[in-house]
Amino acid sequence: ILNVEQSPQSLHVQEGDSTNFTCSFPSSNFYALHWYRWETAKSPEALFVMTLNGDEKKKGRISATLNTKEGYSYLYIKGSQPEDSATYLCAFKGNNQGGKLIFGQGTELSVKP
Amino acid sequence: NAGVMQNPRHLVRRRGQEARLRCSPMKGHSHVYWYRQLPEEGLKFMVYLQKENIIDESGMPKERFSAEFPKEGPSILRIQQVVRGDSAAYFCASSPGSSRTTGYFGEGSWLTVV
Numbered sequence: 001i002l003n004v005e006q007s008p009q010s011l012h013v014q015e016g017d018s019t020n021f022t023c024s025f026p027s028s029n030f031y032a033l034h035w036y037r038w039e040t041a042k043s044p045e046a047l048f049v050m051t052l053n054g055d056e057k058k059k060g061r062i063s064a065t066l067n068t069k070e071g072y073s074y075l076y077i078k079g080s081q082p083e084d085s086a087t088y089l090c091a092f093k094g095n096n097q098g099g100k101l102i103f104g105q106g107t108e109l110s111v112k113p
Numbered sequence: 114n115a116g117v118m119q120n121p122r123h124l125v126r127r128r129g130q131e132a133r134l135r136c137s138p139m140k141g142h143s144h145v146y147w148y149r150q151l152p153e154e155g156l157k158f159m160v161y162l163q164k165e166n167i168i169d170e171s172g173m174p175k176e177r178f179s180a181e182f183p184k185e186g187p188s189i190l191r192i193q194q195v196v197r198g199d200s201a202a203y204f205c206a207s208s209p210g211s212s213r214t215t216g217y218f219g220e221g222s223w224l225t226v227v
């Protein structure tokens with residue numbers, strides 16, 4: 001059974017704080033790692049697709065790194081803003097899994113003004 | 114450029130009735146995936162379809178659930194004889210042919226079985 005774990009489960013920070021969370025995934029048969037941002041009652045919004053070991057991607061104040069050999073990815077948010085409040089999901093796609101994604105439980109981020 | 118469209122957004126069914134959830138993929142996308150989020154759980158893969166073909170249904174419950182993606186029209190997830198445990202949010206995602214691209218999600222259909 002493929003397992004994708006995210007930590008922490010939830011995070012409460014003050015506006016302006018920088019924060020990071022972790023996604024752990026199987027280190028074998030790796031194909032891609034996806035990060036999504038998900039607000040309640042909306043569709044998950046794609047942030048990054050990461051495919052190569054050592055990959056680093058950036059989108060505004062959000063960045064992500066990837067280590068496929070040890071099976072983890074970090075998502076960083078610099079200078080958190082209240083509008084960053086959402087659940088951040090990572091999803092693993094394996095080599096022999098077709099197109100399906102295996103999702104973690106998500107990290108729920110709350111940024112207080 | 115419309116995104117992935119799901120309907121209905123909310124559906125209430127009595128136990129034993131049938132539920133039909135529809136998903137229209139983004140224009141040009143021929144791959145559709147259905148995921149389910151049960152209360153207090155994460156998103157779980159159900160089924161992967163291409164036009165007129167089921168590619169992977171390893172996440173579908175063996176009974177009462179079926180999915181199709183016809184040549185014309187939306188993909189449909191059908192749940193027969195619904196039970197309370199089917200109450201969940203059902204999400205559809207679509208992607209073009211390349212499996213390295215991200216999936217674009219719809220806003221989900223919330224099924225409540227009373």
